[in-house]
Amino acid sequence: MRSAWVWIAGMGALLMAPAAMARVCAVSIDSTDQMTFSSREIKLAADCSEVNLTLRHTGKLAATAMGHNWVLTRTADYQAVAMVGMRGTLADSYVPKADPRVLAHTKVIGGGQSTTLRFPTTLLRKGGDYTFFCSFPGHFAMMKGKLTFG
Numbered sequence: 001m002r003s004a005w006v007w008i009a010g011m012g013a014l015l016m017a018p019a020a021m022a023r024v025c026a027v028s029i030d031s032t033d034q035m036t037f038s039s040r041e042i043k044l045a046a047d048c049s050e051v052n053l054t055l056r057h058t059g060k061l062a063a064t065a066m067g068h069n070w071v072l073t074r075t076a077d078y079q080a081v082a083m084v085g086m087r088g089t090l091a092d093s094y095v096p097k098a099d100p101r102v103l104a105h106t107k108v109i110g111g112g113q114s115t116t117l118r119f120p121t122t123l124l125r126k127g128g129d130y131t132f133f134c135s136f137p138g139h140f141a142m143m144k145g146k147l148t149f150g
């Protein structure tokens with residue numbers, strides 16, 4: 001009987017291994033009617049394989065007046081992407097379409113809403129320099145922060 005239990009425990013460990021390697025890291029960030037994010041820095045641990053990001057808008061203003069999204073680019077690309085994005089539309093979340101500089105982004109939300117985004121960290125290089133920002137017209141200068149991986 002004893003050896004049977006050991007075998008079952010061993011099988012369990014083998015089955016668990018792939019799940020343990022795929023680590024989903026949860027990140028949540030709030031945005032406000034005062035055109036701010038609640039964090040200026042997001043640190044992802046080196047063993048995160050995926051990011052599950054939740055953006056909340058804790059204000060009351062509509063998406064058309066004070067909409068917010070969360071866009072991730074390399075820091076070198078962020079201003080250029082923000083400039084193109086602000087010439088876009090709310091339907092496009094003020095994000096340039098099919099632009100490889102946009103690593104990940106949420107849709108634009110208004111007060112009281114939230115949205116979730118999941119992306120793999122294979123998009124990111126360890127030690128790379130990344131900036132997250134809101135691409136709603138006029139927001140990127142105030143609503144931005146640094147993202148680090150590893």
Ligand code: ZN
Nearest residue numbers: 067068134139
């Ligand atoms: Zn915004």
